[in-house]
Amino acid sequence: MNKPVRTRFAPSPTGYLHVGGARTALFNYLFARKHGGSFILRVEDTDKERNTDEAREAIFQGLSWLGMDWDEGPGKGGDCGPYNQSERQEIYDSYFEKLVAANRVYADDGAYRFRFERKPITMHDLVCGEVTVDYTDESINPDMVVKRSDGTFTFHFVNVVDDIEMGMTHVLRGEDHLMNTPKHLQLFEAFGVEAPAYAHIPLILNMDGSKMSKRDQGAAIAEYATQGYSSEAVFNFLALLGWSPKDESEIFSPDELIEKFTIESINRAPGKFDIEKCGWVNQQHLAKLSAEEFAAAAAPYVAEAGIEVDDKYIAIAGSIQEKVRLLTEVPEMIGFFYNADYPFSDDALAKVQKNEAAAELLNQLAEALEGLGDWAEAKASIGATAKANGAKPGQLMFPTRVALTGAAGGPDLGAILEILGQNESVRRIRRAVAALR
Ligand code: GLU
Numbered sequence: 471m472n473k474p475v476r477t478r479f480a481p482s483p484t485g486y487l488h489v490g491g492a493r494t495a496l497f498n499y500l501f502a503r504k505h506g507g508s509f510i511l512r513v514e515d516t517d518k519e520r521n522t523d524e525a526r527e528a529i530f531q532g533l534s535w536l537g538m539d540w541d542e543g544p545g546k547g548g549d550c551g552p553y554n555q556s557e558r559q560e561i562y563d564s565y566f567e568k569l570v571a572a573n574r575v576y577a578d579d580g581a582y583r584f585r586f587e588r589k590p591i592t593m594h595d596l597v598c599g600e601v602t603v604d605y606t607d608e609s610i611n612p613d614m615v616v617k618r619s620d621g622t623f624t625f626h627f628v629n630v631v632d633d634i635e636m637g638m639t640h641v642l643r644g645e646d647h648l649m650n651t652p653k654h655l656q657l658f659e660a661f662g663v664e665a666p667a668y669a670h671i672p673l674i675l676n677m678d679g680s681k682m683s684k685r686d687q688g689a690a691i692a693e694y695a696t697q698g699y700s701s702e703a704v705f706n707f708l709a710l711l712g713w714s715p716k717d718e719s720e721i722f723s724p725d726e727l728i729e730k731f732t733i734e735s736i737n738r739a740p741g742k743f744d745i746e747k748c749g750w751v752n753q754q755h756l757a758k759l760s761a762e763e764f765a766a767a768a769a770p771y772v773a774e775a776g777i778e779v780d781d782k783y784i785a786i787a788g789s790i791q792e793k794v795r796l797l798t799e800v801p802e803m804i805g806f807f808y809n810a811d812y813p814f815s816d817d818a819l820a821k822v823q824k825n826e827a828a829a830e831l832l833n834q835l836a837e838a839l840e841g842l843g844d845w846a847e848a849k850a851s852i853g854a855t856a857k858a859n860g861a862k863p864g865q866l867m868f869p870t871r872v873a874l875t876g877a878a879g880g881p882d883l884g885a886i887l888e889i890l891g892q893n894e895s896v897r898r899i900r901r902a903v904a905a906l907r
Contacts, residue, residue, distance in 0.1 A: 475501065475508070475639050475640060476508050477498035477641070480513075483523075483525035488689045495536075495538055496536070496709060500731035504731055507639070510553070511533070512636065513553060514625070515554050532692060535692075537702070537724060555628050555632065562627065569661075573585075583613040583616065584615075584616045584656070590603070595651070596669035602652075626657065633666055639666050641668050641669070642733070643670060651670070672736070674740065675743065686743075697796060699752045706720075706724075706751050707752075710747075721751065761784050761785070761787065764788065768797050774801070788885075790881050793881075806875045813876055814905055818872045830859070831856065836899040836900050845891065845892050852866050853866075870883065873901070873903075874887070
């Protein structure tokens with residue numbers, strides 16, 4: 471019988487949560503959820519010099535924002551705690567004693583080295599395939615330090631002890647750890663414990679092929695919310711960095727990703743980080759929301775911009791929903807609805823003025839709209855007014871748009887008329903006529 475799946479994300483809290491770390495967390499999360507297993511958060515905070523509380527918080531917040539709830543770990547508890555390595559010294563000491571008893575460590579300059587078995591070690595990585603490191607030659611692979619002279623233990627040692635103690639069945643981690651794994655397998659063997667299955671996931675590169683650094687645009691997960699991305703879109707985008715489903719589709723909800731994710735479909739080639747694509751993915755996710763959901767998602771950005779919404783807000787947000795790439799664009803796009811004195815863009819006004827008849831056409835339209843009994847006819851009466859005055863509908867459509875919004879582009883004209891209603895539409899058109907004359 472297969473053991474229940476247990477995976478973990480094991481960040482070192484030395485900086486904010488970046489794209490690479492979040493992607494590693496995500497793959498572990500997806501795999502655990504897919505198999506009904508557990509996803510554990512373990513904080514690898516052994517480097518006292520470089521750890522900060524801000525970094526810990528940033529990692530927790532980033533994971534929470536992305537919706538990756540951990541089953542065990544800080545703030546959650548669990549049977550295998552504590553989940554901060556800094557609190558596990560006794561456990562490490564007892565494991566060290568096992569190595570001492572098995573004569574696998576020896577003192578060297580105050581530190582302790584682990585005696586490698588002098589033989590080839592082959593790992594069967596689920597992504598990278600078979601990788602062999604030959605330990606026969608001691609001068610190439612000298613015994614490694616596991617305990618420092620100050621009594622603290624090294625990364626390799628604590629990482630393996632915790633994966634044993636926390637019962638990990640699968641370890642998905644960055645390819646930068648690939649060559650650590652044979653060392654880890656040596657330790658598992660020394661402890662007489664079966665190692666977890668390993669899957670080393672490809673690096674993430676910039677579009678120009680350079681290695682992505684923590685300073686690159688889009689590297690910090692915390693910035694995505696402020697820049698107007700929805701968390702589900704970022705979740706989706708991260709999954710596509712180094713993984714792709716069998717079919718061509720790319721837009722998935724978290725649940726769909728859980729269903730589709732397999733280790734076999736992790737790519738061997740590096741993931742290309744394309745922030746433009748992230749914008750596109752975001753737009754697709756926003757477009758799928760109901761008008762209510764979209765309005766709610768945009769609300770914080772709208773409030774931040776100082777716009778006080780009213781009962782028309784859902785319809786207003788809905789009118790621009792499909793055009794929005796980033797939620798930060800929403801306040802500017804809907805601003806004219808909430809500003810009776812919205813400015814006319816110079817360019818748009820100049821374009822309207824190219825047609826000398828525009829002001830009079832708009833004046834006629836205001837008359838016609840004012841007399842309209844059924845407001846549902848408003849859009850149709852633009853064409854009718856143009857015709858009645860010997861003009862083409864297009865010659866009045868654009869001026870009407872500029873009159874109602876101040877700008878050359880925006881939501882569908884019919885939606886604008888419906889939302890503004892009769893009085894306000896007529897008032898706005900007359901205001902434009904005055905500006906044109
Ligand atoms: N703390 C290590 C890192 O952040 C964890 C490596 C692992 O997942 O085993 O790279």
